[in-house]
Amino acid sequence: MTPDFEPITGRYLRCEIAGVPHRVYVEEAGSGIPLLCLHTAGSDGRQWRHLLNDEEVTRHFRVIAFDMPYHGKSNPPETWQGEEYRLTTKSYTDTIRAVSGALGLDRPVVMGCSIGGRIVLNLAIDHAAEFRALVGLEAADFQQPWYDTTWLHRPDVHGGEACAALVSGLIAPGGPDAARRETLWHYMQGGPGIFKGDLYFYRVDGDLRPRIGAIDTAICPLFLLTGEYDFSCSPDDTIRTAQSIAGAEVTVMERLGHFPMSENPAQFRSYILPVLEKIRHLEGETR
Amino acid sequence: MRKDEAAPAEDEVAQALARLPELADADLVRRGRFLTVACLFGTPSAPLHVTIEAGQVVEVLRGPVLMRSWRFAYRATPEAWAAFWEPVPRPGFHDLLALTKRGAATLEGDLQPFIANLQYFKDLLALPRGSFGKPVGRAA
Numbered sequence: 001m002t003p004d005f006e007p008i009t010g011r012y013l014r015c016e017i018a019g020v021p022h023r024v025y026v027e028e029a030g031s032g033i034p035l036l037c038l039h040t041a042g043s044d045g046r047q048w049r050h051l052l053n054d055e056e057v058t059r060h061f062r063v064i065a066f067d068m069p070y071h072g073k074s075n076p077p078e079t080w081q082g083e084e085y086r087l088t089t090k091s092y093t094d095t096i097r098a099v100s101g102a103l104g105l106d107r108p109v110v111m112g113c114s115i116g117g118r119i120v121l122n123l124a125i126d127h128a129a130e131f132r133a134l135v136g137l138e139a140a141d142f143q144q145p146w147y148d149t150t151w152l153h154r155p156d157v158h159g160g161e162a163c164a165a166l167v168s169g170l171i172a173p174g175g176p177d178a179a180r181r182e183t184l185w186h187y188m189q190g191g192p193g194i195f196k197g198d199l200y201f202y203r204v205d206g207d208l209r210p211r212i213g214a215i216d217t218a219i220c221p222l223f224l225l226t227g228e229y230d231f232s233c234s235p236d237d238t239i240r241t242a243q244s245i246a247g248a249e250v251t252v253m254e255r256l257g258h259f260p261m262s263e264n265p266a267q268f269r270s271y272i273l274p275v276l277e278k279i280r281h282l283e284g285e286t287r
Numbered sequence: 288m289r290k291d292e293a294a295p296a297e298d299e300v301a302q303a304l305a306r307l308p309e310l311a312d313a314d315l316v317r318r319g320r321f322l323t324v325a326c327l328f329g330t331p332s333a334p335l336h337v338t339i340e341a342g343q344v345v346e347v348l349r350g351p352v353l354m355r356s357w358r359f360a361y362r363a364t365p366e367a368w369a370a371f372w373e374p375v376p377r378p379g380f381h382d383l384l385a386l387t388k389r390g391a392a393t394l395e396g397d398l399q400p401f402i403a404n405l406q407y408f409k410d411l412l413a414l415p416r417g418s419f420g421k422p423v424g425r426a427a
Contacts, residue, residue, distance in 0.1 A: 144388070158403065161405075169384050231384075
């Protein structure tokens with residue numbers, strides 16, 4: 001009997017991030033234009049499994065999703081001695097560029113969601129020429145906080161259950177129940193303090209409002225897509241952000257929330273396929 | 288709230304919350320089995336004292352009750368509750384914390400039991416969804 005394997009392969013990539021050796025878990029499928037996918041805060045690359053399994057996408061794109069250090073199957077580096085984890089604009093940017101470089105990707109498309117969407121804006125500001133196109137899901141240059149992140153990591157609250165319960169309201173009602181549960185399951189499995197540490201970038205370090213006007217979409221096209229039920233990064237946040245970026249394309253996605261690729265993959269597909277099709281035809285791309 | 292309807296009365300919100308004990312199923316009670324707490328739910332001016340023991344809602348008492356203690360309070364406008372309890376709530380009205388973010392609800396007091404049992408409370412308070420404003424019992 002032939003095993004019923006999915007087309008996704010997972011491997012561990014050895015690479016240095018800011019001079020520190022890391023062992024990063026990377027999944028990929030397909031061939032063609034490299035499409036590097038960034039998961040949300042406190043979750044991991046499993047969020048992208050439906051895109052990785054989508055033949056319409058993998059026919060033209062080499063879809064790659066990695067777990068950030070401290071997330072999923074990417075352990076903390078061996079130099080970690082238990083100090084508080086804090087993601088910053090610099091460390092996040094360093095990580096993406098290091099992984100892309102270690103994989104030898106040629107001007108990949110980067111698509112990130114939530115914090116991944118925010119950092120995509122920073123890539124557009126500082127490193128646009130390195131990328132073919134950038135896609136920000138649930139992305140804005142700044143969002144108003146809606147809860148105290150200290151609740152995410154303290155001994156009298158179960159971190160996994162609290163993280164999942166907090167973000168559960170960011171999922172649109174009416175989507176597939178199994179997909180909703182799976183999206184929250186990832187949150188239940190995060191390491192202690194990791195979601196909170198990711199949000200340091202979101203809340204404290206990563207306010208991009210002063211620099212957002214520097215984005216030049218003529219160097220690298222930018223697509224922004226936000227779910228109508230996302231009240232963390234609301235459609236208004238994304239639209240306001242795009243008003244400072246000439247040429248940015250904005251789509252508000254119906255019946256989706258903060259986790260479009262995992263909370264309702266079929267609905268997300270209807271929005272992302274046309275964007276990928278556009279990207280495929282940029283610069284007379286024929287792959 | 289549907290545009291063609293009058294604002295729901297505080298009474299209707301209280302009536303909906305008074306049904307929580309009968310609406311809670313065994314799985315919700317199981318998930319709240321380590322929770323015993325007195326809290327305040329409802330509207331800003333007419334909240335109800337709700338007592339939960341081992342995940343079971345054992346009392347819903349309409350106030351005011353003089354000198355009654357509570358650990359935390361979640362209060363929203365009648366319009367916000369009505370929107371939250373729509374069969375498919377519209378964006379921004381679909382979650383307890385979406386309501387607090389938009390200023391339609393407030394959360395006060397010692398939030399530890401609320402956050403430690405957050406999904407329990409989200410599911411508990413969503414129980415009137417779809418049946419709010421409809422007749423209940425034999426008269427239905």
